[in-house]
Amino acid sequence: MKTTLLLxxxxxxxWSCEPNKPMNxxxxxxxxxxxxxxxxxxxxxxxxSDQDSIxxxxxxxxxxxxxxxxxxxxxxxxxxIYAVLSGAASLEVMEYPDLVSxxxxxxxxxxxxxxxxxxxDIALSDWGRNRVYRVSKSSLAIVxxxxxxxxxxxxxxxxxxxxxSCSGGYAIDSTVAIIxxxxxxLIATVPxxxxxxxMVRMGNSIYVLCSGFTDYSGAxxxxxxxxxxxxxTTRAVTANYPAVGIADRPTRLQSDGQVLYWIRDGYTGDVMxxxxxxxxxxxxxxxxxxxxxxxxxxxxxxxxVLDAKDFQQNGEVRRYSFSGQLISRAEAGVVPTAxxxxx
Amino acid sequence: MxxxxxxxxxxxxxxxxxxYGAPLGAQAAxxxxxxxxxxxxxxxxxxxxxxxxxxxxxxxxxxxxxWSASALLRSGIDLRQTGPTGSxxxxxxxxxxxxxxxxxxxxxxxxxxxxxxxLQLLPSAGLSMQRSADGLRLSSDSIGSLSLESSxxxxxxxxxxxxxxxxxxxxxxxxxxxRYRYNNYLGDSYxxxxxxxxxxEFRSSLRSSIGQIKQSTHFYAVWLExxxxxSANVPRRLGAVQQDLRATVIQRQEWNSHRWEWSSMxxxxxxxxxxxxxxxxxxxxxNRVQTLGIRIQSGYRxxxxxxxxxxxxxxxxxxxxxxxxxxxxRMQLMLRGEGIVAPMLRYSWGLSQLRQGDELGTLLPxxxxxxxxxxxxxxxxxxxxxxxxxxxxxxxxxxxxxxPELRPERGWESRAKASHRMGSLEAxxxxxxxxxxxxxxxSVWMPRNVESLRRIGMNLNSTWQRGPWHCQIAAQWVYxxxxxxxxxxxxxxxxxNIPLRYQHKKWExxxxxxxxxxxxxxWSTSRDTWIGPQFQLDASLRWKGQRSSVxxxxxxxxxxxxxxxxxxxxxxxxxxxxxxxxxTGIAQ
Numbered sequence: 001m002k003t004t005l006l007l008x009x010x011x012x013x014x015w016s017c018e019p020n021k022p023m024n025x026x027x028x029x030x031x032x033x034x035x036x037x038x039x040x041x042x043x044x045x046x047x048x049s050d051q052d053s054i055x056x057x058x059x060x061x062x063x064x065x066x067x068x069x070x071x072x073x074x075x076x077x078x079x080x081i082y083a084v085l086s087g088a089a090s091l092e093v094m095e096y097p098d099l100v101s102x103x104x105x106x107x108x109x110x111x112x113x114x115x116x117x118x119x120x121d122i123a124l125s126d127w128g129r130n131r132v133y134r135v136s137k138s139s140l141a142i143v144x145x146x147x148x149x150x151x152x153x154x155x156x157x158x159x160x161x162x163x164x165s166c167s168g169g170y171a172i173d174s175t176v177a178i179i180x181x182x183x184x185x186l187i188a189t190v191p192x193x194x195x196x197x198x199m200v201r202m203g204n205s206i207y208v209l210c211s212g213f214t215d216y217s218g219a220x221x222x223x224x225x226x227x228x229x230x231x232x233t234t235r236a237v238t239a240n241y242p243a244v245g246i247a248d249r250p251t252r253l254q255s256d257g258q259v260l261y262w263i264r265d266g267y268t269g270d271v272m273x274x275x276x277x278x279x280x281x282x283x284x285x286x287x288x289x290x291x292x293x294x295x296x297x298x299x300x301x302x303x304x305v306l307d308a309k310d311f312q313q314n315g316e317v318r319r320y321s322f323s324g325q326l327i328s329r330a331e332a333g334v335v336p337t338a339x340x341x342x343x
Numbered sequence: 344m345x346x347x348x349x350x351x352x353x354x355x356x357x358x359x360x361x362x363y364g365a366p367l368g369a370q371a372a373x374x375x376x377x378x379x380x381x382x383x384x385x386x387x388x389x390x391x392x393x394x395x396x397x398x399x400x401x402x403x404x405x406x407x408x409x410w411s412a413s414a415l416l417r418s419g420i421d422l423r424q425t426g427p428t429g430s431x432x433x434x435x436x437x438x439x440x441x442x443x444x445x446x447x448x449x450x451x452x453x454x455x456x457x458x459x460x461x462l463q464l465l466p467s468a469g470l471s472m473q474r475s476a477d478g479l480r481l482s483s484d485s486i487g488s489l490s491l492e493s494s495x496x497x498x499x500x501x502x503x504x505x506x507x508x509x510x511x512x513x514x515x516x517x518x519x520x521x522r523y524r525y526n527n528y529l530g531d532s533y534x535x536x537x538x539x540x541x542x543x544e545f546r547s548s549l550r551s552s553i554g555q556i557k558q559s560t561h562f563y564a565v566w567l568e569x570x571x572x573x574s575a576n577v578p579r580r581l582g583a584v585q586q587d588l589r590a591t592v593i594q595r596q597e598w599n600s601h602r603w604e605w606s607s608m609x610x611x612x613x614x615x616x617x618x619x620x621x622x623x624x625x626x627x628x629x630n631r632v633q634t635l636g637i638r639i640q641s642g643y644r645x646x647x648x649x650x651x652x653x654x655x656x657x658x659x660x661x662x663x664x665x666x667x668x669x670x671x672x673r674m675q676l677m678l679r680g681e682g683i684v685a686p687m688l689r690y691s692w693g694l695s696q697l698r699q700g701d702e703l704g705t706l707l708p709x710x711x712x713x714x715x716x717x718x719x720x721x722x723x724x725x726x727x728x729x730x731x732x733x734x735x736x737x738x739x740x741x742x743x744x745x746x747p748e749l750r751p752e753r754g755w756e757s758r759a760k761a762s763h764r765m766g767s768l769e770a771x772x773x774x775x776x777x778x779x780x781x782x783x784x785x786s787v788w789m790p791r792n793v794e795s796l797r798r799i800g801m802n803l804n805s806t807w808q809r810g811p812w813h814c815q816i817a818a819q820w821v822y823x824x825x826x827x828x829x830x831x832x833x834x835x836x837x838x839x840n841i842p843l844r845y846q847h848k849k850w851e852x853x854x855x856x857x858x859x860x861x862x863x864x865x866w867s868t869s870r871d872t873w874i875g876p877q878f879q880l881d882a883s884l885r886w887k888g889q890r891s892s893v894x895x896x897x898x899x900x901x902x903x904x905x906x907x908x909x910x911x912x913x914x915x916x917x918x919x920x921x922x923x924x925x926x927t928g929i930a931q
Contacts, residue, residue, distance in 0.1 A: 037865060037872040040425075040574035040910020042528055044871065057871075066528040069576035069910070087577045088528070106578070109622060128622055170623070216743035216787075311783050312829075312865035312872060334871050 027097040033074040034333030043071030044333040062099035073113035074338035082114045105140040115155035117181050125152035127169050144184040148177050156199045165196035172213050193226035198253035206230045209253035225250050241281040254296040263291050295339035306336035403472040407492035407500030417840045419819040423833050425911040426538035426572045428519040431462040437798035437823030437834050447481045448561045448593045455632050455659035458735035464589050466563040468513030468546045487926030494919035497522045513546035523914035528576045537570040537581040557597045564590040574910030583620035608638040630663035648682030661736045669740040674698045689713045699733040726758045744789035750777045766805030773798050798823035813844040829866040835859050855881040864909045874906045891924040
């Protein structure tokens with residue numbers, strides 16, 4: 001009897017002991033932020049490992065609580081993942097790879113996206129107050145802020161500058177604001193197309209995708225979308241590509257460093273692809289329909305398409321190669337909106 | 344009175360007719376005394392729906408703080424509500440809320456733009472709500488009363504109802520602070536904020552006659568201000584504030600002879616709603632809805648059979664920043680027959696035709712057979728009907744997203760019910776084609792026709808009484824799915840209610856056990872969109888004196904987390920006190 005118990009106890013000890021691996025370690029794979037159920041739901045964080053295992057709500061597994069309402073933006077650096085909760089008005093900071101919450105930054109109205117600055121602090125755009133905040137990396141407290149134009153949306157760090165697209169919120173804007181990342185002062189404004197919603201940098205060029213505007217009052221105030229290229233050094237607009245379809249409302253600009261990708265429309269659009277040497281805005285989609293979010297891995301150049309389906313079911317992530325071949329797919333949460341690959 | 348005698352039977356049916364038929368202004372006069380067998384209850388001809396006259400399983404008396412979520416849920420009604428005493432929408436038998444038919448004075452109450460009716464905008468003073476097989480009926484209490492209620496949520500209300508021979512008067516006033524503890528998504532406990540409501544209602548009726556023509560006018564007006572609380576998954580903050588002002592007037596003329604009957608009803612509804620949300624720089628919105636209509640009915644009866652016709656013409660109008668052109672004319676023509684084919688066997692049939700704007704609807708047939716056994720110990724009832732619902736003003740004209748190409752919904756429903764002294768069992772099945780639901784399309788949400796909504800369900804009721812003990816079991820099961828086999832949102836697949844009552848002299852003690860299965864809140868199998876199963880236990884202690892009664896009610900006695908909408912917790916344990924005094928001596 002004693003021997004049996006000893007053997008059983010040893011087996012348990014060996015089984016439960018995983019040296020050099022913390023509890024709930026999720027490690028290499030794709031992390032997908034899901035907005036969550038409409039109205040009173042909560043966001044979730046799905047982990048799709050490189051071994052094809054899926055953890056539907058990895059944040060809850062690690063922290064035994066929910067993220068909060070309406071996940072909107074996801075960002076990562078080497079050892080942290082940052083999730084922006086627009087409804088819960090907070091920035092959740094998680095340790096990687098165990099996803100244990102380090103803390104929550106609060107004090108926002110309607111935060112949209114985050115960007116890690118050179119010194120490790122986090123910049124956050126906020127529609128509710130038309131402001132950009134700086135959050136301390138150590139205390140997670142708001143330490144600085146600057147007023148931006150209407151609807152500050154996408155953030156891009158370039159050298160010691162922070163570029164902010166002013167998307168217009170529920171109205172119209174057409175500027176990109178440039179902020180000194182050290183002093184957090186507005187230093188320049190670049191006029192672009194209507195309602196710039198996303199940006200990427202390739203080399204010394206910054207591409208700004210402008211979504212256009214639909215006048216739902218029927219007064220004929222529709223404005224076309226466009227893709228704008230800016231020289232990062234001179235801040236001059238060097239190219240302007242008007243969208244082909246007058247009703248196109250492109251969004252989610254991404255890049256693998258060599259090619260540009262975006263979604264043609266707000267809820268269920270096609271994936272568009274454009275070589276930076278192209279002379280015109282692409283006329284035809286690269287991957288057809290049903291796409292809500294987009295992520296491109298700059299290392300592998302794989303394209304991850306986030307399909308929200310009917311916005312009520314669990315969504316789906318589809319992984320495509322650079323050549324457009326479907327490699328694999330996995331189930332995500334309700335309304336997958338953003339993703340990041342962690343090595 | 345010996346109910347087994349012929350006169351006793353007639354008297355019993357006349358009493359039943361009076362109880363069921365009193366609030367329905369378009370009711371025909373009781374049948375001729377020349378009938379040799381007992382007559383069955385009258386079945387009214389109503390605009391757009393057919394009422395079985397089935398005995399309701401639960402009566403919901405109105406209270407000063409309105410119809411409580413607990414009482415509604417106990418009667419098997421599916422309910423959506425984000426906070427106590429706030430706006431609430433109900434659905435029946437697996438159908439969406441916009442298929443719920445609520446009648447007041449023979450007129451269907453529903454908002455012309457949304458197509459559904461907020462319970463908080465229903466008249467409540469001096470009325471009770473009765474759930475029947477097809478819908479809900481608000482019926483006037485023939486006894487005047489004064490009621491006061493208060494609760495530990497910081498709520499208080501008053502109901503005054505004075506019915507008279509030629510005039511009725513009702514007043515209802517209440518204020519709800521709705522302060523209760525809840526846990527947010529981080530597990531932090533807070534006092535609920537932004538869920539307060541204030542409501543004022545005035546209701547009046549006038550009756551007169553000009554020769555043989557009876558004239559009546561019914562009016563009610565409601566002012567409601569409510570906070571729309573934020574979900575528990577966002578920071579604790581004040582949400583939006585909504586104000587509603589609604590006035591409804593119905594005027595009716597009736598004429599009855601031995602064989603002929605005629606009535607005309609005119610109605611008008613004026614409603615205004617404002618919305619104010621402080622975030623995003625402030626969002627203010629206002630909407631106005633108006634409805635004008637007329638109904639003309641006529642009927643002929645002879646030898647136990649009757650034939651009726653009805654014509655309804657309504658103009659529906661709405662104005663607001665998101666309604667580009669919202670005005671439409673709706674018409675309905677109905678023909679209905681009923682009678683007795685054999686002792687205790689009654690039939691009903693009907694044809695109805697709807698028209699909205701330029702679109703003519705489908706012919707809608709109806710057939711029903713009903714049989715009661717001698718002594719009224721058992722009965723059965725089967726019904727088959729086709730129904731149709733046109734898109735609402737918001738469906739057609741909302742900007743952005745309104746869809747003028749929408750097709751009207753069309754459906755069939757069949758029902759069968761068997762009743763016995765001990766209880767009843769009802770089964771139903773239905774299919775709804777081209778059901779209208781809003782969904783994201785391109786860059787906006789817009790309503791679209793989905794292929795079908797199929798549903799089957801059963802309602803079981805059983806009562807048991809022995810001495811001072813009375814127990815009831817009410818179970819509902821419904822399977823309501825779309826063509827993708829997704830369950831209908833906000834329809835609980837299964838509910839079980841077991842009220843238990845004990846009476847001793849002037850005291851009455853009652854315990855309500857309610858079990859509600861996990862319920863979807865979207866067309867989704869994702870458990871992130873489902874509300875988990877819920878159990879609730881309520882208890883009440885009533886003392887009935889000669890001149891008044893007092894009730895202590897403990898709701899959610901075990902302090903369970905209760906949700907009717909994802910992310911919006913309802914109160915935990917709460918205590919309320921109600922004092923009710925019938926105002927006897929008022930001339931009836």
